[in-house]
Amino acid sequence: MKIFLRRICTCALTISLLAALSVPAAASDALGNDLVSNETQVHQGTYLSQDVFWSSTYSDLRTENLITYQPNTAVTPMVTYGEALTDCNTVSATAAALESQGYRVVAGINGDFYNTSTGLPIGLMVTGGELKASDGGYYAIGFRADGTAVLGKPTLTISADLGYQGADSTGYTTEVIRNLAAVNKARVSTGGIYLYTHDFNAKHTTGTTEPGVDVICSIQSGTLSIGGTVTLTVDSV
Numbered sequence: 001m002k003i004f005l006r007r008i009c010t011c012a013l014t015i016s017l018l019a020a021l022s023v024p025a026a027a028s029d030a031l032g033n034d035l036v037s038n039e040t041q042v043h044q045g046t047y048l049s050q051d052v053f054w055s056s057t058y059s060d061l062r063t064e065n066l067i068t069y070q071p072n073t074a075v076t077p078m079v080t081y082g083e084a085l086t087d088c089n090t091v092s093a094t095a096a097a098l099e100s101q102g103y104r105v106v107a108g109i110n111g112d113f114y115n116t117s118t119g120l121p122i123g124l125m126v127t128g129g130e131l132k133a134s135d136g137g138y139y140a141i142g143f144r145a146d147g148t149a150v151l152g153k154p155t156l157t158i159s160a161d162l163g164y165q166g167a168d169s170t171g172y173t174t175e176v177i178r179n180l181a182a183v184n185k186a187r188v189s190t191g192g193i194y195l196y197t198h199d200f201n202a203k204h205t206t207g208t209t210e211p212g213v214d215v216i217c218s219i220q221s222g223t224l225s226i227g228g229t230v231t232l233t234v235d236s237v
Contacts, residue, residue: 035061043106045070067107071147075106079127079143085184086119086201111141118207120186124154131224132199134158134183158183160193183224187212197224213237 036052049066069077080098082089089097095105112121124135126142135156142150158180166176181192184200187208196206206214215237222230 039068044074045072046075046106048107067109069107069147076147077143077149079111079125081121081125081127081132081199084202085121085125085133085199086207088119113138115186118186120184124156126226129223129225131156131183131226132197134180134185136185158195 033056034051034053037049038051039047039049041047047068049068051064051066053062053064054060055062069075080094081087082094082097091108091110095108098105112123112125114121121133122136123133123138124140125131125133135154137153139151139153144150160178160180162176162178164176165173168174178193181187181194183195184197185194187194187206187210189210191212194206194212198204201207216235217232218235220231220233222228224230
């Protein structure tokens, strides 16, 4: 196996977003009857609301807290995850860290469900146009440069050109290309190729005890961006 891997001089990873994000169907209106509703403006185009309603489904009182945002030049949404994807911070601690960098935080929410034992986000994460963690088959929210949002279920395909040729199922010689199982996700026993970057955890390890072959690469060109290509050189196996 090691002889096979050492023949790989470069590895080109092409990242492409196959399905565009789309707005899902409207949520059901049959939540119940509103009893109390309060709204406070926290900044331009940004409102904090608290609604108390009687749930028709569960026959009890429910309270929901909402942040409503209208795109404007005074307030801009941003995504942050700390120093590494496995960092676990409270919303207040994250806000304090951003304000120490000169930002003025007016509101904050958890952007994704995450594994409580590892801190890893379950879904897709892209920030600054760069892929930090691949999707897990869940819905996602994204923000455009003008602050408008897009909601939907992304489909991400990551392929690796291993840099040499081999025979396909019909006997023809072709480039050896493999799909990657995930980027910065926990490796599982079912196998596949997993790609890890320095964003994964603070120790810069794979953080797994599952059996496998670890290949350390250095970036030659490109970035891990949607629709982009990054070329890697194998340093050690």
